[in-house]
Amino acid sequence: MISFKSIFSRIIFLHVIVVVITAIFMPLGLYWFLKSAANDLQHQAMREQADLVANYLVLRPNGQWELDLPPALQDLYSQAYGRYAYAVLDNSGKVLFSSLKDDSPVFSADALASGVAFMQTRKGKAALSGVSLPKESAGRTVWVQVGEDLAHRDVIIDDIVADFFKRVGWITLPILLFLLAIDIVIFRRALRPLVNASEMAQKINPKRTDVRLSPEKIPSEILPLVQAVNQALDRLEAGFRVQREFTADAAHELRTPLTILRSRIDTLADRGTSKALHRDIEGMARIVSQLLDIAELETLSIDPAEKADVRAICAEVAEFAAPLALAQGKSIALSGTDEPVWLNGNSEMLTRAIRNLVENAINYSPPGATVEIVVEEGGKVDVLDQGPGIKDDERELIFQRFWRRDRRRSGSAGLGLSIVQRIADAHAAIVSVENRPTGGAKFSLSFARAT
């Protein structure tokens, strides 16, 4: 059995099979009905004719049978007309009267039955079909045979049956095809609410969890499915909301105490201690931000329609990171193309990815160094530092969560690059790292450009 993905093609396929079968058997059936109706009519007519002939058959007192047909009937049975024939046979099968030229019986004499019988025979070119019925008078029985030549040109009813296919039978096919076409239209209309519901369903993503399938105009058979899907979406939305609220609450609950701590430190008289404590808080704040980023990335999905200018994002990150770099006696520079570089992606997330790379580059570069961001027209972003570079055996490890080269270093939880990796994956981008010939590392994010 062929399996169809679409209900529509399944219905149409079955419908076509039904049309083909009907197109074959309906004319055959009609033909059969027509033919038997024509036969019945002819039999009835013959029976009446035989009765009529029998009425003119009289038994004389001398024991002789006499047939005195009126002229109209004689004309009908005349050989010149040639359509009808009659014969009267006695008990022994001897022909008493006959309209045929050699006084032969219409049907063979052995066919004399006890009652009315319908018979068929061929005589030369003629195909005789008729009836034989007994007539009794004063204890003697004779048989009246009446036949009609169905091959005669005046017999219309048989022509109708014979011509049925040619003249009438073909009409069933166009009618069936017309019905098929109408049904296709009907099915399309009937399936429209389902198509609409599918289109609605396509709009659902973690950012648009409020979309629901409209139960309006949905056929009652499909309604339970639509309702079940909507209920599942309700639960999903609640899940996403909890996750989002958690991240928002966690951000508030974690960052506010850090701000308090920081403000308190500002009131300390010992500037040296307060400076060191500030650095600790920077580190903690960064880890908090990264943990929140990770929590948020759990629900990240990229809206295919979203576009982001990665060149503008790099400029924004450079602006943001410049004071940070300068505070550490380092610098930052942006080069590459000056034109916008549009990608399919979420600018918020791309900003975070590039910011993590840039912050890492600043942290690992020595004072006096410049971190370089290069944006290529083809959708590639390079972040070049002047740090110690990446050892070959660490190349894979650095993208793992909580991996750090130097566990003694505080203010870093080893989350930055795993965030970059996650965001790159969500954008179908490739993160790579290589050591620069002049020293330092080069991290690259390669995107596909927006179409």
Next chain:
Amino acid sequence: MRVLVVEDNEELAHLLAQGLKAEGYEADLLTTVAEARAAVTTTRYAALVLDLGLPDGDGLSILREIRQRKDPIPVLVLTARGGVHDRVSGLRSGADDYLVKPFALEELVARLEALLRRPGQLLGRSLQVANLAFDTESRQAFIDEKPQVLSARETAVLELLMRRKDRVVSKKLVEDHIFGLSGEVASNAIEVYVHRLRKQLSERGAKVQIHTIRGVGYLIAEEKNQ
């Protein structure tokens, strides 16, 4: 000068008030959207420091109401969420600036001051970086309180940088500001002005540094004695 601080964490609110007081501001502290709404309609404050996550609603709703009334009060938004999306929606709702927690108190004061020095606001028009001052009304630069003569374009560049001290001013913004829509800008014109400005300031003993962030813009900061 009276500033309204709307922050639901009382400890933080008190610390902010203390810090502001040390800088010469009076701060009124409120903790809910409802209180803040009542306060801004009845009292004229010099500025509003607004936390977004409040117990009875989103701080942005007050902000939108204030802007609908065409109230020009400078608003500095404090947020625990530093995403671009959150910042953009804050600025769109009418915030003049935003600070992401955790921030340093001196950063808050500096940002607030920058807002109050905008035209039409309450603070004097004098911008200050180390021993370099700039009076935005007379458009006059001072080093150690001695007036300095600078060309019109150098002055314009200096003003832009000083309004956003310690922050990057994009090259594009400088170009737009200096040349407007008046026509073609020679590709290195801004660099030339900045170079001249830098040279003149250092020759005249200003303890400031104009950093070039290549490909991005410029930033003025206090000179660091390494």
